[in-house]
Amino acid sequence: MAGSLAEPDPAVVTALRAAGCVYAEQEAALLEEESRDGRDLPLMLTRRLSGEPLEQVLGWAEFCGLRIKLTPGVFVPRKRTEELVELAVKLASTLEDPPVVVDLCCGTGAIGVAVASSVPGTALHAADIDPDAVACARLNVTGGQVHEGDLYDALPTGLRGRVDLLLVNAPYVPTDEIRLMPAEARQHEHHVALDGGVDGVEIHRRVAAGASQWLAPGGSLLIETSRHQATDTALACEAAGLQAEVFGPDDQGMTVVRAISGPWHSSGTMTR
Numbered sequence: 001m002a003g004s005l006a007e008p009d010p011a012v013v014t015a016l017r018a019a020g021c022v023y024a025e026q027e028a029a030l031l032e033e034e035s036r037d038g039r040d041l042p043l044m045l046t047r048r049l050s051g052e053p054l055e056q057v058l059g060w061a062e063f064c065g066l067r068i069k070l071t072p073g074v075f076v077p078r079k080r081t082e083e084l085v086e087l088a089v090k091l092a093s094t095l096e097d098p099p100v101v102v103d104l105c106c107g108t109g110a111i112g113v114a115v116a117s118s119v120p121g122t123a124l125h126a127a128d129i130d131p132d133a134v135a136c137a138r139l140n141v142t143g144g145q146v147h148e149g150d151l152y153d154a155l156p157t158g159l160r161g162r163v164d165l166l167l168v169n170a171p172y173v174p175t176d177e178i179r180l181m182p183a184e185a186r187q188h189e190h191h192v193a194l195d196g197g198v199d200g201v202e203i204h205r206r207v208a209a210g211a212s213q214w215l216a217p218g219g220s221l222l223i224e225t226s227r228h229q230a231t232d233t234a235l236a237c238e239a240a241g242l243q244a245e246v247f248g249p250d251d252q253g254m255t256v257v258r259a260i261s262g263p264w265h266s267s268g269t270m271t272r
């Protein structure tokens with residue numbers, strides 16, 4: 001996360017270590033660097049010691065080598081999601097024209113921003129139901145549009161049938177398992193960012209059900225899921241008339257379902 005940072009104040013390191021921060025030295029250095037000549041340090045330290053995620057205290061998270069602005073309560077982009085971005089960039093490179101990309105359930109907008117930063121000309125739309133996430137995404141999505149609302153309800157109707165890449169990291173934690181998550185997530189990320197319903201796949205089913213109305217012919221839906229939920233996520237896509245394929249899990253357990261919209265050749269390959 002850090003480049004070359006100054007030696008941190010040992011008292012700050014000690015306080016962080018006592019609070020259970022594993023990377024206390026690195027965290028101390030980052031907090032000091034971010035704290036405007038030390039003026040904000042006491043408040044930032046208090047927030048961190050009370051269990052707020054480091055990224056929310058700093059006001060940014062590193063994602064795909066970018067600094068993504070982050071505001072309190074908004075989901076902290078996870079390292080594992082970088083795999084979904086990598087896959088999206090690969091798919092974009094096979095298209096003739098710059099892609100229309102939708103980052104649905106966008107949180108900070110990290111996924112869409114990372115793809116757009118690697119794929120020149122991307123027409124980016126990001127959307128989220130949480131007003132705090134939408135406000136945060138608007139700080140990050142400077143070359144695209146951010147919409148607020150429930151899944152596809154948020155999108156301009158002019159995007160119907162035109163989306164090349166529909167990128168989704170929706171909540172997928174089963175409701176009953178939220179209590180098992182680390183306190184940093186449970187207490188400092190909004191519940192709506194975590195709760196995937198009874199089996200964790202409820203939002204995936206809704207995303208899959210609506211996808212074909214929005215995808216361009218041959219367009220791809222990429223959904224981050226988990227090793228255990230991948231089959232159900234893929235089945236939801238197939239039930240919605242898409243052709244699904246599971247990528248992963250990788251070393252970090254990250255799994256992505258890619259679901260492609262028809263029309264199809266008889267061989268099952270796409271028309272473009």
Ligand SMILES: C[S@@+](CC[C@H](N)C(=O)[O-])C[C@H]1O[C@@H](n2cnc3c(N)ncnc32)[C@H](O)[C@@H]1O
Nearest residue numbers: 075077105106107128129130150151169171193
């Ligand atoms: C797990 S977070 C992921 C955020 C972001 N995609 C990322 O990877 O950092 C899920 C996001 O989905 C949003 N969300 C939950 N339900 C939604 C819905 N019905 N419509 C739109 N967004 C929703 C939450 O507000 C949250 O920002």
